[in-house]
Each structure stands twice: as C-alpha cells, then as structure tokens.
Amino acid sequence: xxxxxxxxxxxxxxxxxxxxxxxxxxxxxxxxxxxxxxxxxxxxxxxxxxxxxxxxxxxxxxxxxxxxxxxxxxxxxxxxxxxxxxxxxxxxxxxxxxxxxxxxxxxxxxxxxxxxxxxxxxxxxxxxxxxxxxxxxxxxxxxxxxxxxxxxxxxxxxxxxxxxxxxxx
Amino acid sequence: xxxxxxxxxxxxxxxxxxxxxxxxxxxxxxxxxxxxxxxxxxxxxxxxxxxxxxxxxxxxxxxxxxxxxxxxxxxxxxxxxxxxxxxxxxxxxxxxxxxxxxxxxxxxxxxxxxxxxxxxxxxxxxxxxxxxxxxxxxxxxxxxxxxxxxxxxxxxxxxxxxxxxxxxxxxxxxxxxxxxxxxxxxxxxxxxxxxxxxxxxxxxxxxxxxxxxxxxxxxxxxxxxxxxxxxxxxxxxxxxxxxxxxxxxxxxxxxxxxxxxxxxxxxxxxxxxxxxxxxxxxxxxxxxx
Numbered sequence: 001x002x003x004x005x006x007x008x009x010x011x012x013x014x015x016x017x018x019x020x021x022x023x024x025x026x027x028x029x030x031x032x033x034x035x036x037x038x039x040x041x042x043x044x045x046x047x048x049x050x051x052x053x054x055x056x057x058x059x060x061x062x063x064x065x066x067x068x069x070x071x072x073x074x075x076x077x078x079x080x081x082x083x084x085x086x087x088x089x090x091x092x093x094x095x096x097x098x099x100x101x102x103x104x105x106x107x108x109x110x111x112x113x114x115x116x117x118x119x120x121x122x123x124x125x126x127x128x129x130x131x132x133x134x135x136x137x138x139x140x141x142x143x144x145x146x147x148x149x150x151x152x153x154x155x156x157x158x159x160x161x162x163x164x165x166x167x168x169x
Numbered sequence: 170x171x172x173x174x175x176x177x178x179x180x181x182x183x184x185x186x187x188x189x190x191x192x193x194x195x196x197x198x199x200x201x202x203x204x205x206x207x208x209x210x211x212x213x214x215x216x217x218x219x220x221x222x223x224x225x226x227x228x229x230x231x232x233x234x235x236x237x238x239x240x241x242x243x244x245x246x247x248x249x250x251x252x253x254x255x256x257x258x259x260x261x262x263x264x265x266x267x268x269x270x271x272x273x274x275x276x277x278x279x280x281x282x283x284x285x286x287x288x289x290x291x292x293x294x295x296x297x298x299x300x301x302x303x304x305x306x307x308x309x310x311x312x313x314x315x316x317x318x319x320x321x322x323x324x325x326x327x328x329x330x331x332x333x334x335x336x337x338x339x340x341x342x343x344x345x346x347x348x349x350x351x352x353x354x355x356x357x358x359x360x361x362x363x364x365x366x367x368x369x370x371x372x373x374x375x376x377x378x379x380x381x382x383x384x385x386x387x388x389x390x391x392x393x394x395x396x397x398x399x400x401x402x403x404x405x406x407x408x409x410x411x412x413x414x415x416x417x418x419x420x421x422x423x424x425x426x427x428x429x430x431x432x433x434x435x436x437x438x439x440x441x442x443x444x445x446x447x448x449x450x451x452x453x454x455x456x457x458x
Contacts, residue, residue, distance in 0.1 A: 028235050028238075030235045030238040030239050030242060031235075031238060033242060035242070035245060035249075039249070123340060126234075126237055126238050126241045126253050126266075126269065126270070126273065127238075127241075127253065128241055128242075128244075128245050128251050128252055128253055128266070129245060129249065130249075130250055130251065130252040130254075131252050131253050131254060134252075134254070
C-alpha cells in the first residue's frame with residue numbers, strides 16, 4: 001500500500017472528530033502493545049482503545065453504542081457467560097450491531113469455518129508498529145469503502161437520472 | 170490392559186480427502202494427519218493418539234508465539250521503523266526480526282500443515298501479498314544463516330514483476346518460497362548465478378528457482394521424506410516433502426482437482442559439467458489476482 005488514499009484520510013478525519021472508534025480486545029500484552037497504539041496515534045489514528053477482556057459492562061455498552069471497528073483475539077478474551085470465545089462474540093456482535101468485526105489469532109485453525117460473520121481477519125503474522133499501521137490503513141480503506149457504498153450508489157443513480165433528464169430535454 | 174494413549178475415531182472429520190477410505194483391504198497405515206487406519210473388508214477402523222503431536226505442537230506454538238512477538242517488540246526498541254514485511258540486511262533490528270520469522274516458520278513446519286493451513290483466505294484479510302516482496306524477503310532472510318556449508322554472497326537475480334499479487338493462500342506460497350530460497354543458500358554453488366523468475370499464463374504463474382549445484386544421484390527421489398542426497402549438507406530431507414504437503418493442502422483447500430491445473434512442484438536437472446548441474450525448481454500454477 002502506497003500513500004494513504006482519500007478513504008484512509010477520511011477515516012482518520014472521522015477518528016479525529018470522535019466519530020470513528022476502534023477497540024482492540026486481546027489478553028496478551030505483547031500483541032497490539034502500547035508502542036503500537038502510540039505509533040498508530042502519531043500516524044493519525046487517535047481513536048484506538050485497547051482492552052484485555054470483554055466484561056458484561058463493556059459488552060452491554062457495545063450493544064448500546066457500538067465502536068465502528070472491533071478487533072478481537074480468539075482465546076481468553078471474553079466472559080464465558082457472554083460467549084465461549086472471540087469468534088462467538090463476533091457472531092453475536094454481528095447480529096446486534098453495525099460494527100466491522102475483525103478477528104486475529106495465532107492459530108488459523110481456530111478460524112476454520114468461522115469466517116461468515118467476520119469482516120476481516122488478521123492472520124498469524126507477527127506485527128511491528130509499522131505493520132500495524134499498514135494493517136490499519138487497509139482496514140480503514142475497507143471500512144469506509146463498505147460504509148460509503150450506499151451513498152455512492154445513491155449519488156450514481158441521481159447522477160444518471162439527471163443526465164438522462166438533461167439528454168431528453 | 171487397554172491402551173489409554175490412543176482413542177478410536179468413529180467419524181473422522183480431520184481431512185476431506187479420506188485416503189483411509191481408498192486404502193486396500195487388510196492394510197494398516199497412517200494418514201498424514203497421524204490417524205492410524207485399518208481397512209477391515211471395507212470397514213475403516215481408525216484411532217489416534219489421545220494427545221497428538223498436533224495438540225502438543227499447537228499448544229507449544231501458542232506458548233512460543235508470544236515469546237517471538239516479544240523479541241520483535243524488542244527489535245522495535247532498537248529501530249522503530251522495523252517491519253516483518255521487509256527485511257533490511259543493513260539494520261540489526263531488521264535482521265533480528267528476520268531471524269525470528271525463520272524461527273516461526275520452523276515452528277509452523279513442526280506443527281504440521283493441519284494446524285495452520287486449512288482455511289480459505291477470506292475476501293478481506295492480510296493474507297494478500299506481492300509475490301516479489303515475498304521472494305525478496307525470503308532470499309534476504311535465509312542469507313542470515315551462515316556457516317561453512319552454506320553459500321555466501323550469492324549473485325542472484327529476482328525477476329518477478331510488482332504487478333503479481335497472491336490473493337489466496339499467500340501464507341502457503343510464502344512457505345513454499347521459503348523452502349526454495351533456503352535450499353538455494355544451502356545447495357547453490359556461489360560460482361554460478363542464481364535466477365528466480367515467473368512465467369505468467371492468464372490467472373496463473375509459475376515461479377522458478379534456478380541454481381547450479383551437485384548432481385542428484387540416479388534413483389534418488391528428493392521429494393521423499395528423509396531422503397538426504399549429501400550427508401554433509403545442511404538439509405535433513407524434510408523441506409521438499411513439506412513442500413509437497415503444502416502443495417497438496419493448497420489444492421485441497423481451494424478445491425482444485427488434480428487435472429493439470431493444480432499447484433505442483435517440479436524439478437528439472439541438466440548437467441553442465443561432470444557432477445555439476447543446473448537445478449530448476451518450479452512452483453507451477455500459483456493462482457494470482
């Protein structure tokens with residue numbers, strides 16, 4: 001991925017305005033660590049929150065006001081009364097929120113047959129801050145692209161109508 | 170006394186291909202996933218270890234993964250711009266990351282194909298890569314391992330256009346590339362140039378690796394597990410067998426039937442002088458996007 005395109009810049013703009021939140025839930029301190037989050041903030045992604053466990057309170061708050069993007073680890077990341085693992089949590093959130101759901105795992109096997117309700121997955125590759133920002137750019141590009149599809153289609157239809165109207169006149 | 174180390178499997182869901190069901194009558198064998206099977210007049214009796222090597226390897230890797238990530242985090246303390254996507258041989262931090270990735274690859278190899286490579290690449294994932302980046306990274310990474318048996322300062326040329334993207338199962342293609350790059354550093358004669366290039370056909374490419382090295386003795390099958398051509402060399406006869414497993418799994422995962430268009434590994438050898446040959450390994454039919 002070269003220089004950030006318009007969609008990524010727009011995503012960063014929304015984040016800066018507090019209109020786009022990314023929450024990462026992972027029980028291991030080594031992954032998505034403070035340095036990565038700090039570097040991402042410096043790179044223009046200020047709205048990133050890092051938690052290590054999804055409690056009842058957090059889950060309920062997500063149902064009421066869901067973050068736009070949620071990145072979930074698979075194991076030991078959620079209260080078992082809510083979901084048995086990150087994949088089941090993603091399934092529940094997919095059905096009840098508009099969040100983009102991303103799953104990350106060191107074990108591809110854990111993701112087998114579980115991809116229907118996952119919007120994006122971060123494969124087992126080890127990440128540095130630079131890699132994390134690279135991933136965030138791709139995720140943002142994908143998120144804004146999907147979310148803006150409706151508006152693009154409406155604009156296209158209006159444009160076509162105006163053009164055909166002008167032609168017939 | 171019953172053998173408590175093994176358990177019987179009634180419905181085996183470990184693989185799709187069911188080699189066990191095609192086995193000859195009264196034959197006892199093991200499949201590549203470690204399941205023992207016996208064809209008793211069409212009734213397939215299967216059993217596996219209670220705690221399989223697969224279980225041990227998977228859990229071991231889970232433990233090791235955080236250690237590897239920790240090493241990478243420490244490398245980042247040295248150089249904040251370091252990345253796992255590219256290796257810069259001039260940076261100590263990047264070399265540290267490269268060595269960590271090599272470790273990770275060996276651990277995955279030990280865990281086996283069934284732990285890490287069974288899924289289709291979803292439409293949106295980070296498992297999409299530029300083939301040229303993969304090849305450059307692997308060649309540079311495996312140059313980090315140096316000893317008297319490996320080549321040093323190879324003159325190699327990589328001719329893979331940046332337009333070629335691997336959009337499915339890139340992790341397997343990366344592993345395959347790693348095996349052939351490592352083999353080049355293990356077996357190439359540094360007196361001769363090395364060439365890595367692609368041949369493109371519609372939505373498929375062939376990735377070829379040419380180097381000059383010792384001739385393979387007649388009758389030796391380098392793809393058979395444990396086959397060592399030169400006992401003094403670095404190899405222990407597993408890499409090419411592993412490559413075959415990866416190719417098999419790539420086709421299986423993508424539902425590619427073996428009718429000629431499947432991913433396969435080929436080797437051609439041509440003698441250039443007595444005892445010295447050009448070796449061409451090709452990963453044929455890599456799907457690109």
